[in-house]
Amino acid sequence: MATHSNGGSYESSVKIPTIKFNKLFINGEFVDSVSGKTFETVDPRTGEVIARIAEGDKEDIDLAVKAARHAFDHGPWPRMSGFARGRIMMKFADLIEQNVEELAALETIDAGKLFGVVKDREIPSAANHLRYYAGAADKIHGEVLKMSRELQGYTLREPIGVVGLITPWNYPTTIFFTKVSPAMAAGCTMIVKPAEQTPLTALFYAHLAKLAGIPDGVLNVVPGYGPTAGAAITSHMDVDKVCFTGSTEVGREIMKASGNSNLKPVTLELGGKSPFLIFDDADVNAAADLALSGALMNKGEICVASSRVYVQEGIYDEFLPKLVEKAKAWVVGDPFDPKVCQGPQVDKTQYDKILSYIEHGKREGATMVTGGKPLSDKGYYIEPTIFTNVTEDMLIGKDEIFGPVICLMKFRTIEEAIQRANNTRYGLAAGIVTKDLNVANTVSRSIRAGTIWINCYSAFDVDCPTGGYKMSGFGREKGLEGLNEYLQTKSVVTPLYNSPWL
Structure with missing residues (x-):
């Protein structure tokens, strides 16, 4: 039988944080859910309750989408230069690293993950995801087209709009920033629904985003359950794209919801049996x-x-x-x-x-x-x-x-x-x-x-695209392909001088 180390004696060397953020984060503010309902998040080391978290539902998703839509249609984020967005994202990354100990402890008590791995690898990697895409934000280019007729053409690469990002419980920090970083760099606004088992770090990251100067409405975090809050995101007519990591069964439901609403594109990273x-x-x-x-x-x-x-x-x-x-x-x-x-x-x-x-x-x-x-x-x-x-x-x-x-x-x-x-x-x-x-x-x-x-395994890197074949999903995250998931192409065509179109 495997060696077992009894818990309880190592917390003294790590300060277990007080839970500072347990409400929904909508339009730059922490707020109670419309219903006033809460749910428990549990420490898997003991089975004991850590905190009660505001439970988002359809009405809360509506408010978050409204905030994100206003921030996209009228706010500064999509209209900033890529360089300006990148500078704010760099500051966000710095704030994450300044709070690494507290964030790692939160992840450990909420998800049962190894404290040392989260502190030394996963959170620094998440900050570097922000920096990687911050560096790409001012390098989003279209193409000049050599048309076959008397026309001048070029393409624009534009943010897709309001995106719904649904993250799983196994890598709460890593997958949060795998999705949020390219979406921010592209100029999108977003609603993140963290898994109900592990909402604590997502809410802390919302707080740090506000401190970094990310405008209100750009990043909204709404904890809740998949059949309520998650379903409200995937079926919402004002959400322009959904990116989901989780089970194949839920992935199917998300595709149905997209088809039954506004045909929003979806990126799905689903199950595996590698x-x-x-x-x-x-x-x-x-x-x-x-x-x-x-x-x-x-x-x-x-x-x-x-x-x-x-x-x-x-x-x-x-x-x-x-x-x-x-x-x-x-x-x-x-x-x-x-x-x-x-x-x-x-x-x-x-x-x-x-x-x-x-x-x-x-x-x-x-x-x-x-x-x-x-x-x-x-x-x-x-x-x-x-x-x-x-x-x-x-x-x-x-x-x-x-x-x-x-x-x-x-x-x-x-x-x-x-x-x-x-x-x-x-x-x-x-x-x-x-x-x-x-x-x-x-x-x-x-x-x-x-x-x-x-001759290696789990050798992930921010520059290396990941994603599935078959029932493991479609679309790619990480790398510049991951940025492309949040952009769409617009073609612009004008006639040349003395062309028959004039």
Whole structure:
């Protein structure tokens, strides 16, 4: 069984913040919801309530959209030079870094994420997303067209308008800025609905945006539930685009809502069941480290988790005990403890869902070689779990579990590896471990997924576009492609002198 570190003794070295912001942020002000309703946000380390948060509903979304629409149609943000927008975004990034300790602690108590990882990597990366797109804000160019007739033509790249941004609970800070940064740089105004499980940092970022000088109405943050607040955003006739990260099932509903309203374009980053292919020439120890961290990173609550690990038969018997050994040494416990590798699952619903999938795996005939049990009677901790003898038609082999569960399988040939890697309804990411460049090139071109990592995993960068194939969604985030998701092209045509049009 994995090592468990008891929680509670590491908070003394980190100041647990008082909750300063628990209301909706609309038009530059923190306000109660129209209904006056609130909901609880819970600390997954203990299952105890952290705070009550104002619950946004359709009426609140209407107010937020009205503020965003006014800010877009009449406010300064879309009319500023890109350089001016960029300077404000740079200040916003600086303020984030100045508050990194408090923000990281909020994320840890709200989402169960590792404090050190959030503080040292995720929040600095979020600030750098702002800086990256701030630098792109004054480089949005159209083209001069060489027309085939006696006409002069050019294109303008313009902000798409009011956008609805719906973020998930597994990476509250990272995905907030993956969406907000390019939307701001483009000159859009926005309504952000953070996941109801993890609203605390989104509200703090709204406060910092105001301090940075982002005009009222540009960034509105409305916590609430998907079927109410989320649905109100996706069906709203005055929202010009929706960008969503979450489940494939909800993605379908968003597409329906778009079709039934104003045909707003949508960007969807949905589920995944990513294959990780390890070939005979791999360094077994290094490959086991990559496979384990790729699957268990963020407690398995990551859409690109390498949850289907395929190992070529020549090294399988050596690889399996190595992976099990590393899983048993994986430390689960208090996310404030710097020695811990895995904190608690985000809430009881997700905790119960993961344990249910583990029981399914046992019933379906897969062999559980390690893990599979809760690790504490307090909080939502689960042992890293490895199954062998898994097939792609088992629930654990085809469904996105979103937890610390690895399905380990054996293959013989490159052709079999490619076929089995593609035997999924998803196509978000994949990993390949090999020293053979021909194998790496062949397999990477053959797998139908939006991101392929060779001899690495979860190697994200702001300059590298991400997104899915198949039921993992469409559209791209990060990189300049991510900026293009918030722009639209206008063509302008005039006749040349003495042309027949005059």
